[in-house]
Amino acid sequence: MSDNTTSIVLAGVGGQGILLASSIIAKAAMIAGFEVKMNEVHGMAQRGGSVIAQIRYGKNVHSPLVEEGTAKVFASLEQIEAIRFAHYLSPDGLAVVSTQTIVPVTVSMGSGKYPQDVKQRLEKIFKNLIIVDALGKANELGNIKVANVIVLGAISRGLDLPLETWHEAIKSEVKEKFADLNIRAFEAGRNS
Amino acid sequence: MELLSGNEAFARGAYEAGVTVAAAYPGTPSTEILENIAARYKKDIYCEWSPNEKVALEVGAGAAQTGARVLVTMKHVGLNVAADPLMTLAYTGVAGGLVIIVADDPGMHSSQNEQDSRNYAIFAKVPMLEPSSSAEAKEFIKIGMDISEKYHTPVIVRSVTRISHSKGPVELCQRIQPRTEFGFVKNPQQYVTIPVWARKMRVQLEEKLGQMLQASNESPELNRIEWADEELGIITSGICYEYVKDIWPTASVLKLGWSNPLPDTLIKDFAAGVDKILVIEELDDILELRIKAMGIDCIGREFIPGIGELTPSVLRQCKAKMQGEEYIVPAPVEESKDLPARPPVLCPGCPHRGVFTVLAKNKVVVTGDIGCYSLGSLPPLSSLDTILCMGAGISMAHGMDKAKANHKVVGIMGDSTFFHSGITGLLDIAYNKGASTIIVVDNRITAMTGHQENPGSGKTLMGEDTIEASIEAIGRACGVKRVFSINPYDLAETSKVIETEINTNEPSLIVSKAPCPLAVGKPVGHKRNVDAEKCKVCGMCLKIGCPGMEGGEKGQVPKVNKLLCAGCGLCEQVCKFGAITMDKEI
Numbered sequence: 001m002s003d004n005t006t007s008i009v010l011a012g013v014g015g016q017g018i019l020l021a022s023s024i025i026a027k028a029a030m031i032a033g034f035e036v037k038m039n040e041v042h043g044m045a046q047r048g049g050s051v052i053a054q055i056r057y058g059k060n061v062h063s064p065l066v067e068e069g070t071a072k073v074f075a076s077l078e079q080i081e082a083i084r085f086a087h088y089l090s091p092d093g094l095a096v097v098s099t100q101t102i103v104p105v106t107v108s109m110g111s112g113k114y115p116q117d118v119k120q121r122l123e124k125i126f127k128n129l130i131i132v133d134a135l136g137k138a139n140e141l142g143n144i145k146v147a148n149v150i151v152l153g154a155i156s157r158g159l160d161l162p163l164e165t166w167h168e169a170i171k172s173e174v175k176e177k178f179a180d181l182n183i184r185a186f187e188a189g190r191n192s
Numbered sequence: 193m194e195l196l197s198g199n200e201a202f203a204r205g206a207y208e209a210g211v212t213v214a215a216a217y218p219g220t221p222s223t224e225i226l227e228n229i230a231a232r233y234k235k236d237i238y239c240e241w242s243p244n245e246k247v248a249l250e251v252g253a254g255a256a257q258t259g260a261r262v263l264v265t266m267k268h269v270g271l272n273v274a275a276d277p278l279m280t281l282a283y284t285g286v287a288g289g290l291v292i293i294v295a296d297d298p299g300m301h302s303s304q305n306e307q308d309s310r311n312y313a314i315f316a317k318v319p320m321l322e323p324s325s326s327a328e329a330k331e332f333i334k335i336g337m338d339i340s341e342k343y344h345t346p347v348i349v350r351s352v353t354r355i356s357h358s359k360g361p362v363e364l365c366q367r368i369q370p371r372t373e374f375g376f377v378k379n380p381q382q383y384v385t386i387p388v389w390a391r392k393m394r395v396q397l398e399e400k401l402g403q404m405l406q407a408s409n410e411s412p413e414l415n416r417i418e419w420a421d422e423e424l425g426i427i428t429s430g431i432c433y434e435y436v437k438d439i440w441p442t443a444s445v446l447k448l449g450w451s452n453p454l455p456d457t458l459i460k461d462f463a464a465g466v467d468k469i470l471v472i473e474e475l476d477d478i479l480e481l482r483i484k485a486m487g488i489d490c491i492g493r494e495f496i497p498g499i500g501e502l503t504p505s506v507l508r509q510c511k512a513k514m515q516g517e518e519y520i521v522p523a524p525v526e527e528s529k530d531l532p533a534r535p536p537v538l539c540p541g542c543p544h545r546g547v548f549t550v551l552a553k554n555k556v557v558v559t560g561d562i563g564c565y566s567l568g569s570l571p572p573l574s575s576l577d578t579i580l581c582m583g584a585g586i587s588m589a590h591g592m593d594k595a596k597a598n599h600k601v602v603g604i605m606g607d608s609t610f611f612h613s614g615i616t617g618l619l620d621i622a623y624n625k626g627a628s629t630i631i632v633v634d635n636r637i638t639a640m641t642g643h644q645e646n647p648g649s650g651k652t653l654m655g656e657d658t659i660e661a662s663i664e665a666i667g668r669a670c671g672v673k674r675v676f677s678i679n680p681y682d683l684a685e686t687s688k689v690i691e692t693e694i695n696t697n698e699p700s701l702i703v704s705k706a707p708c709p710l711a712v713g714k715p716v717g718h719k720r721n722v723d724a725e726k727c728k729v730c731g732m733c734l735k736i737g738c739p740g741m742e743g744g745e746k747g748q749v750p751k752v753n754k755l756l757c758a759g760c761g762l763c764e765q766v767c768k769f770g771a772i773t774m775d776k777e778i
Contacts, residue, residue, distance in 0.1 A: 013534065026195055026359060036195055037325075039358040041301065048739050049536035062437040064358035067504045069522035080531050087522040104534040108734045108743035108750070109572045112532025121527040144755070 005058035006159065007066040011085040012077035013102050014051050017148035020173065021077075022053035024152055025159075027169035029057035032161045037064035048105075052085055073158040075151050077134070078102050079118045086125050094158030095126035098134035098151050130154045130192065137188050146185035153189020196362045198355040201326040202293055203228035204362065205333030206263040207236060209289070210370035213255035214239040215248040217612065218641040219267030220302035221356040222295035226265060227644070230653045236367065237263075241644055241653045244582070244612040245270035249277045252290055256346075257383065258374035261289040261337050268296045268309050269581065273613070275312070278346065282316045283393040284383050285344035285400075287376075289337035295351040298474045299501035302353075304562065304579060306500070308475035313348050313452040317397055319404055320452040321349045321414065322430040326360035332449065334368075335414065339407075343400050352474065354431045354501070405453040414449035417462050425466030427459065427479060427490070432472050432502055439507045443470075454482055463488045470495070470514075474502045538567050540740035541716045541758025543706035544633050546680035549736050549762065550687045551575040551602060556694060557592065561585030561605035561614075564640045564708075565633050568604075572737045576604065583613030589628040590621045600694050603630045608638035608646040610663055615670070621699045622671035629693045629700050632663050633680070635708040643711045667701035674700035681706060681716065683765040709758050717759035719775040724749045726771035733763040733772060 008025060012018045019040055029036045034057040041051045054066040066088060074089035075096040076082030082097040089095055106112040115121065122129060132154050134147040149170070156166055167183055174182045196204065202225045206214060214237050216226040229239045242248035245266040252264035266274060271294045278292070294312070297303040313320035319339055323332045329351065336347040381389045408415060421442045428436050429448040436445060446462040448455070463469055471480040471492035480492035495510045496502070505521045512519035538545050548568040551558055552575040560566060560576035561584060569576040578588055589603030605614050610632050621628050638644040645651045647661040667675045674696060678689050686704070693700040709716050722733075727749045734743045740756035741763055752763075754777070764772040 014536070030193075030195055030361075035361055037358060037360045038195075039354060041357070048534075048539065050534045061360075062434040063504045064354060064360065064434070065503050067508065067521075081534075083528045084524065084531055084534075086525045086528065102739075102756075103742040103753070104532045105537050105572075105737055105739050106532045106534070108741060109737070110734075110743070110746075111571065113530070113745075114532060115530070125525050125527055 005056050005061055007071045008055045008073045008155070008159070009066050009071045009085065009088040010053045010075050010077070011081040012051060013081060014048050016077040017145065018051055018053045018077060021148045021152045022055055024149070024166070024169045024173045025055050025155070026057070027173055028161050028165045029055070031165040031168050034058055035061045037061045039064040050081055050084060073155050075155050077148055077151055079122070080115065083118070083121055083125065089126070092128070094128045094130070095122075096130045096132060096151055096154040096158070097122055098132050098147060100135045100147065130157070132189060132192050134189070137192070138185065141181065141185055141188065143181060146182055149182045149185040150189035150192070153186040154192055156186070156190050193361050193363055195359050196326045196330075197224065197357060197359045198323070198326050198329045198351055199224035199357070200228050201329035201362050202265070202333055202351070203233065204364065205330035207233040208330065208365050208367050209261055209334040209337045210368040211237055211261045211263050211337075212370050213237070213252065213260050214263040214265070215242045215251040216265040217242055217245045217248055217270055218638050218644040219270050219295070220641055221297060221353040222265045222267045222270075222293060222351065223641045223644065224356070225293060226653060230655070234654055239653050241646060243647060245274040246277060249274040249281070249292065252292070253277060253281050253286070256286040256288040256290040258376050259288045259371060260374050261370060263291055263293065263333070265293040265295070267303065268294055268307050269303065269305065270294070271309055271312055273582070278312070278316050278318070280385055281346050282318050283385060283390055283397055286340060286346055287344070289340040290346045291333055291336040291340060291349055292346055293349045293351055295353070295356050296475070297353050299353070304581070306475060308478065309348070309350050310451065310478050311476065314478070317401055318345055318452075319343070319347050319408075319450065321347065321449055322451050323349065323351070323355060323449065324430055324433040324447070325355070326358070326362050328449065329355060330362050339404070343404055345400060350430065352431055352501075401453055405456070408450045408453050409455040409457045411450055415455045415458055416447055417458070418445045418447065419465065420444045422465065423467050424470060425462055425468065426470045426472055427462065427483065428472040429479070430474065432474055435502060435504045435507050436472055438504050439511055448479070451479070454479070456486060459483060459486065459488065472496055472502070472507070535570055536567060537570070537737060537739055538564065539710060539758070540738055540756045541709040541760040543635055543680040543704065543708070543760075544568060545573070545736055545738065545760070545762055546683055546686050547604070547631060547633055547690070547704050548573040548575045549683065549766065550690050553687075554691065554694060556600040556602050557597070559585050559588040559592065559601060559603045561609050563606040563609055565604060565606055570737075572735050582609050583617055585609070586614050586617035586628075586630050587620065589630065590617065590624070590626045593626050593628050601628055602690075602694060603628055605632060606639070607632060607634040607636060607648045607663060611647045611661065615666060618667060618672065618701065619670040626699050627697050629690070629696075629702065631690070631702045631704060633704045634663055635706060635711070637708050637711045639708045639711065643708065663703050664701070672699050672701045674698060675703070676700070677703045677705050679706060680704040681760055681762065683762065715758045715778055717761055717778065719754055719757040719759050719777050720752050720761065720764055720772050721775050722750055722752060723771045723773055726769050728769050728771070730768070732766045732768065736762055736766060738763060
């Protein structure tokens with residue numbers, strides 16, 4: 001637990017664009033002059049399963065893995081995944097949760113229930129919580145694929161990286177023709 | 193400075209080292225190494241997906257014997273397949289540089305076992321390097337090439353999931369220009385392993401190991417002591433080094449980057465400078481046992497688990513335990529206890545779903561294999577009964593048949609697995625008069641690892657057009673007479689062919705043909721809707737296990753998730769009440 005290292009954990013469901021969001025955070029931290037390490041999940045775990053990505057930045061970073069209970073910011077692109085991985089957040093950390101719901105196949109099979117009181121649970125778990133209707137906002141922007149970058153905008157409120165590093169990071173990580181759209185998505189999330 | 197994953201850094205290392213040939217079979221977590229070589233360096237490096245790891249290593253051996261610098265990559269279980277050439281390649285040695293990257297998967301994120309590849313280096317008597325970060329991943333390929341050329345030996349570089357799939361800063365350097373001419377220099381006493389010459393090679397191999405032992409003791413860029421507190425000295429390697437630096441920031445550390453041959457003198461020097469030695473290694477207790485065998489007292493396995501992957505949290509717990517304290521890692525919150533699980537599933541629109549839907553209806557034992565279709569083992573399809581290794585889906589079916597099992601057996605595997613090691617099993621069935629039904633789910637791509645080309649795809653890793661190997665033709669050439677191609681999206685046809693063949697007393701090969709929709713990048717067809725008036729809530733459409741069909745509370749009409757539905761129409765075909773209809777939207 002190096003005191004000067006900032007840890008971030010992103011959760012969601014395989015295919016939601018967690019990897020892009022985490023790459024942008026890593027890039028922004030790098031542009032801001034920090035050493036960065038990150039870890040992501042590939043392979044079997046990606047096929048619609050629960051996934052997390054971990055990013056750490058600071059002056060001198062060793063482990064790419066975040067210890068449970070130490071993340072400064074924790075975000076989830078899916079509601080119940082926020083609950084599943086909530087224990088990564090530090091007691092004073094910021095949680096950002098997208099209201100998107102993806103019902104697991106186990107629910108359809110009758111071997112589990114999607115909880116109806118997600119909002120109450122989130123409010124009980126997280127002291128410092130931003131709930132974002134990322135899918136709704138992405139729809140307003142005309143492309144549901146930017147929901148992840150909207151969440152990223154909200155995440156940025158909990159991190160000490162300058163705004164211009166975020167913009168620069170987005171431009172470097174997305175295709176040029178989607179840069180403007182993604183920057184608007186980021187702003188929508190940052191101002192939510 | 194760039195932020196590269198371990199796998200990107202390995203690829204960069206090959207480029208900078210002047211590698212000109214690279215071969216691999218895809219396997220998580222190693223796959224992206226060759227993908228990156230193809231994407232960024234194919235102008236300078238010939239690269240290929242070989243049909244399996246044994247072929248890849250033999251291609252690598254041939255290339256290296258012409259004096260080229262060569263990279264071969266695979267996942268840990270791939271090294272089992274390539275073990276045969278490895279063992280003897282250590283005897284003949286190599287003329288050029290040959291580095292084998294093997295990526296272990298502690299914790300089994302995407303693997304069927306968590307074998308520790310460090311054993312292979314000792315077993316095969318070849319050097320092993322273990323990078324701790326992306327920066328070292330790149331550098332160790334270059335150093336590995338130098339060692340390989342200096343001692344004429346293949347070198348294994350060991351990665352793990354957390355090295356391959358973690359990103360970290362890497363300083364880029366220029367490419368070392370490779371030589372301009374390659375050619376094999378005949379020397380039968382060096383390259384022909386008939387016993388009379390192999391016995392001499394065996395002696396030379398031990399001499400090389402002796403020289404390398406000395407070198408590993410004197411290679412501070414690989415094996416270094418970081419002196420700090422004298423009370424505790426930690427000996428570690430690979431990714432664990434980074435965890436150690438976080439958890440024991442004040443301990444003295446001996447970081448082993450070249451772990452075989454084990455630098456004995458260095459270890460003795462380290463031991464002399466600290467009060468107590470703790471060995472931290474992931475999986476087997478290889479270092480600990482060898483250090484103890486040197487007569488040096490150390491602790492390790494009694495505090496550090498040997499099952500699963502080590503993480504900073506696990507090590508923080510170990511540290512507390514060593515100090516007689518307790519550290520409780522924050523556990524999932526109370527509110528998460530009743531959450532529905534979210535296991536990986538076959539994607540919406542996956543063509544394998546039709547085949548498993550039919551198999552689930554039939555009382556058969558299904559011997560399965562490694563690939564996306566492994567997911568057919570999970571509920572609600574639950575129709576895959578064994579997974580052993582690449583190829584066993586076919587051969588085990590034959591074994592059950594020959595044991596006169598009191599049930600029907602169907603063997604199933606994918607196209608890439610069939611090319612990898614299914615053909616010999618099929619030949620065995622035809623040759624030895626078996627009667628198994630074999631299904632090859634042929635989506636023309638190696639899907640599970642992220643869509644790599646294979647001999648059936650019509651494209652090489654270099655991006656060139658090539659042959660599209662026919663599984664049906666291979667089956668016929670093996671001597672299988674009953675060969676069928678089916679469209680797995682047509683449930684009636686799929687059902688008819690599979691059921692007929694299960695009940696036929698001779699070998700049959702059914703090729704289920706449909707490309708992976710994710711690889712094609714297009715939906716299969718029009719999205720579907722559930723007509724609430726016609727729906728009787730019988731649940732049939734939920735039994736196919738499609739994430740695009742969402743069931744609710746008991747008695748509630750299921751609904752199609754339009755974001756996920758790929759329009760394969762399987763749900764429509766299993767609905768007996770005509771309640772599922774086609775949407776205008778594709």
